[in-house]
Amino acid sequence: MSRKPIISGNWKMNLNHWEAIQTVQKLHYSLPKEVYRDVDVSVHPPFTDIRSVQTVIESDELELQLGAQHCHWEEKGAFTGEISPLFLAKLDVKLVVCGHSERRDLFGETDEMVNKKVKAIFKHGMTPIMCCGESLEEREAGETEAKVLGQVVAGLDKVKADQVASMVIAYEPIWAIGTGKTATSEDAQAVCKAIRGAVAAKYDAETAAEVRIQYGGSVKASTAEDLMAQPDIDGALVGGASLDPEEFSRIVQFAARA
Numbered sequence: 278m279s280r281k282p283i284i285s286g287n288w289k290m291n292l293n294h295w296e297a298i299q300t301v302q303k304l305h306y307s308l309p310k311e312v313y314r315d316v317d318v319s320v321h322p323p324f325t326d327i328r329s330v331q332t333v334i335e336s337d338e339l340e341l342q343l344g345a346q347h348c349h350w351e352e353k354g355a356f357t358g359e360i361s362p363l364f365l366a367k368l369d370v371k372l373v374v375c376g377h378s379e380r381r382d383l384f385g386e387t388d389e390m391v392n393k394k395v396k397a398i399f400k401h402g403m404t405p406i407m408c409c410g411e412s413l414e415e416r417e418a419g420e421t422e423a424k425v426l427g428q429v430v431a432g433l434d435k436v437k438a439d440q441v442a443s444m445v446i447a448y449e450p451i452w453a454i455g456t457g458k459t460a461t462s463e464d465a466q467a468v469c470k471a472i473r474g475a476v477a478a479k480y481d482a483e484t485a486a487e488v489r490i491q492y493g494g495s496v497k498a499s500t501a502e503d504l505m506a507q508p509d510i511d512g513a514l515v516g517g518a519s520l521d522p523e524e525f526s527r528i529v530q531f532a533a534r535a
């Protein structure tokens with residue numbers, strides 16, 4: 278089974294809607310057209326940019342996929358400040374990040390909430406990128422697998438096998454996010470392999486062989502090649518480096534060649 282890699286740029290709370298338009302246009306010009314044959318590429322701008330980015334993607338017929346960073350699980354109601362998955366789907370959003378460690382740590386997102394989001398994202402025809410990862414303390418205590426696999430199994434509660442096969446799981450060690458410390462490709466591979474094993478144990482070998490697993494945490498062009506060469510790493514969730522279209526484009530091209 279060969280899985281198509283996916284590189285996703287999570288812009289976090291960066292770039293206003295004018296900057297977003299310029300960034301997407303620059304990214305488009307720095308990516309060779311044929312790259313999309315071998316790799317899926319998504320950008321995840323802040324909510325206020327999504328409509329502008331959608332317009333650029335639609336009018337210039339870009340193969341770039343539009344993503345979001347977060348959503349609520351309910352369709353509508355008294356949830357001040359939240360965004361409905363229905364609204365995202367209406368704007369042609371294809372992929373939604375959920376369970377990012379910044380949402381878990383800074384905004385109290387629990388495994389149960391992540392699971393509700395995964396189901397809501399599927400319900401509206403989009404694909405979840407479900408994040409998991411351990412803290413430095415957990416890694417040093419030898420609890421990496423217990424923590425990460427616990428998050429994966431809880432996040433997939435009552436999610437069907439065919440849905441899991443089509444989704445993306447992002448392994449992001451918290452200590453590597455925005456710190457410049459990338460996990461070694463061997464360490465990242467070991468955890469991604471364990472995640473695939475947990476999917477096989479919960480579902481079956483076929484589902485595990487299809488689900489795409491990204492690595493995230495200080496990915497740059499200089500580290501992408503080794504990471505992408507690992508058998509269980511099918512792409513990257515890129516934060517800081519995705520704000521620079523040239524750098525992001527180089528990461529995408531490494532994934533295309535992997």
Ligand SMILES: O=C[C@H](O)COP(=O)(O)O
Pocket residue numbers: 287377449453454455456457493494495496514515516517518
């Ligand atoms: O969602 C992206 C990750 O949190 C990685 O961010 P980073 O590449 O800035 O370390």
